Amino acid sequence: MLILSKKYPELRLNGLTKFSGGKSDVSDPEVIERLRGFAHMGVVVPEATPAVPETPPAVPEKDSGDGGNTPPPADNEHVAPGAELFEPKGNASVEEWRAYAVQKGHESDAVADLKREDIKALVTE
Numbered sequence: 001m002l003i004l005s006k007k008y009p010e011l012r013l014n015g016l017t018k019f020s021g022g023k024s025d026v027s028d029p030e031v032i033e034r035l036r037g038f039a040h041m042g043v044v045v046p047e048a049t050p051a052v053p054e055t056p057p058a059v060p061e062k063d064s065g066d067g068g069n070t071p072p073p074a075d076n077e078h079v080a081p082g083a084e085l086f087e088p089k090g091n092a093s094v095e096e097w098r099a100y101a102v103q104k105g106h107e108s109d110a111v112a113d114l115k116r117e118d119i120k121a122l123v124t125e
Contacts, residue, residue, distance in 0.1 A: 001026055003035055007042025008095040012088075040108060041099055087123075094119065 002025055005011045009022035016031050017024040026032050036045050088096040094116040101111045101123050111119055 001032055001046065003032065003046075004044040005042055006044055008093075008099050010093060010096060011041065011043070011099055012096070013038065041102065090120070092116075097123070 002023060003017065003019075005019040005022050005024070009019060011019045013035070016034060017026050026035065032045060035043050039045075088100055094114075097116050097119040098108070098111050098114075101119050102108050104123050106122065111122070114122070
């Protein structure tokens with residue numbers, strides 16, 4: 001199945017897939033499902049996907065005790081579990097460095113307007 005990366009055309013998600021020219025051909029249904037978790041990074045998974053093995057039912061969320069005022073999870077909490085971090089080459093695009101910063105736990109809004117060298121300094125501290 002053809003998966004698209006609209007924000008970062010050369011995005012690499014080690015352990016999952018690598019995009020070239022914004023496209024990646026993925027056949028493993030479990031990987032396809034995990035790639036849906038990267039929508040905040042511009043990854044587009046078409047709706048028509050092969051059947052995914054049945055997963056156990058989701059555990060209901062616990063009441064945080066704050067009257068429902070818990071903020072939504074940050075962008076960096078949507079990184080697929082088990083996705084390996086990769087450090088882009090020094091001359092990689094600013095998009096690849098932004099994706100890396102988000103994988104390392106930085107908010108996507110916080111790195112959205114930074115230049116490549118600024119992001120490199122931030123993530124290598």
